[in-house]
Amino acid sequence: MMKKQLIMEKALELFAKHGFEATSVQQITEHCGISKGAFYLSFKSKDELILALIDHFMMQITSDIDYIVRNTKDDKELLYQFYYATFDSFHKHSDFAKILIKEQTQTFNQEFMLKMHYYNRLIQNIILSLLERLYGDEVKQTKFDLIYCIKGFMSTYSELFLFYNAPLDLDLLSKSLVEKTNLLARHTTIPFVSQELIQMIKQPLNEEVTKEQILKIIEQRIAEMDEPIEKESLILLKQQLLDPTLPRAIVKGLLENISNHPHCKWISYLLRCYFEF
Template sequence: MKEEKKEEIIESAIKLSAKHGFYNTSVQGIADDCGISKGAFYHYFDSKEKLHIAIFQYYFEQMHEMLGKIDNSGLSPREIMRQQLRVPFDQLSKQREFFIIYLREQNFSINKELQGVMHQSQLDMVKWYKQNLERIYGNAIQPFISDIILLIEGMRNSYMATILFHDLRLDADRIAHFFNEPHGRCSTSIP
């Protein structure tokens, strides 16, 4: 029960922060949205900053859980990577508010603990790319792996920003297929 209420507070904070910005969203506003008192809020989170960190941990844990399910699906390495590359795009459609917060936070100074959470998520992502690329291509990929990871991540971020800020509906499966296409054929078009 306590975990469910904690998740409800996190979801409320994400929703309200996407509208007003995290720092303009009050604890009282979050408490009101959840139907709890301000004092009850502090029962779940010691401070608004701890809630801020919990928002990012919550999202990254959801992502890791989804990636893990696909990783253990028994599919071929190429199909695993293709399906896993879809996850952020699928998440964007479900959690648009989180992505707005995430992009805002990358542009502002944030506390050291949150920087650590975001840094760890980036390290995990690099490790994930490396592991999947090595599964597909073996050791032959080693001289190029850093460049490939940067290119894929840059393209993924650009597509996600385009979807988010221009409200375009792009086919996540086609984008993931393009990233994972050995011949480099682009199969995605922007209207």
């Protein structure tokens, strides 16, 4: 296991018990069995470690639901698959999801808030594309309200199993939220959230990812990867970024090769956006 990954996993155990504020670097290093010097070789501070955990958690969820929305061909199944993937991802990362929901009620630095706004915008854009695909002009006036309704479903229903130990029946939950979303989409007539309001409250996406940044991430993953199929796919995708000569079908197949690997989900998401799949 890489040292950064070890620190993140062990720190998460402590954050789950004590929260961000009450957990010290000293406690983290003792729990990991490493020196403070080794910690600071991986992370400049505890805040940087927390931001890395947020990145990991939000990248997994964002890439999971983006993959579903882009690759579910049957419109009748799309909304169900979206909700299923969302809550399945929350469940897989429930330890950190609990911490994040609790800690967001406290005061965080601006970097934390900008990061959360960034991922919030990405998820809003995914939901918007889903709504436009499923309902088209039917929700032209209400689609931004619907985005907030769906985000509300995602947040409040996740709390049921994260904090109240309600049994998680993903199939029933997804079907129930599909019914509610369809009712709202087809019968809501009075919009509150307009496109003008969305533009007014938008935060700038300070973390727009450039081609050079994508190449850097790919190179890091290639260096870390042992699995031959994923590694070769990343090498070919890197070449495609530098010199786009492969047919789209081949590029799509290469993306499929890496999309389910836990360390490749984010780069898969970035490449899907870059190549417009």
